[in-house]
Amino acid sequence: EAGVTQFPSHSVIEKGQTVTLRCDPISGHDNLYWYRRVMGKEIKFLLHFVKESKQDESGMPNNRFLAERTGGTYSTLKVQPAELEDSGVYFCASSRERLAGHTEAFFGQGTRLTVV
């Protein structure tokens, strides 16, 4: 079974440019999460999809961030225009709820975004 994959693994862009991060969750996982870790700080929740619907986007920092999950499969996170403080590692995770309520969240390897 393939794990959660994220693309690209690294991205260096100039301030003001646009970047799109992609996440392919594990097949069959309805829940997809985006997280971000700014250097030296905790991992912060950005948003949560259930299938194609945004269940919770309370962690999105501002309207420069746009997340989509077309068809309930892969998800994209677009930053437009990027600012210096957007630099960090963006993690995607997916999970499938089981009847017992035990749910593991499987993480991708992250996309390291550097805005210069």
Added chain:
Amino acid sequence: AQKITQTQPGMFVQEKEAVTLDCTYDTSDQSYGLFWYKQPSSGEMIFLIYQGSYDEQNATEGRYSLNFQKARKSANLVISASQLGDSAMYFCAMREGSGGYQKVTFGTGTKLQVIP
């Protein structure tokens, strides 16, 4: 109030010794899950162990065990027989909610250094 508190920003342990990484949590949900993840210097998030709030026994996975004390709201990770490869950041996390809504919150992490 912090949902997940990891009070140890850094820990040292001698190789082959056991180490306990502390984690306390705060939730009003009756059903929740607690996780530990390892993040080596390469950056990926590796799932280690899971404890459900209704699980009566402490979770164990190889050298990892979770010391779950529900009344105290603590979920400490115990690593037995530490190895050099255990040097990494360790994050405690909690999943709350049920049904279609779930949210996973992370602590700030503990950096573990295993000394030869």
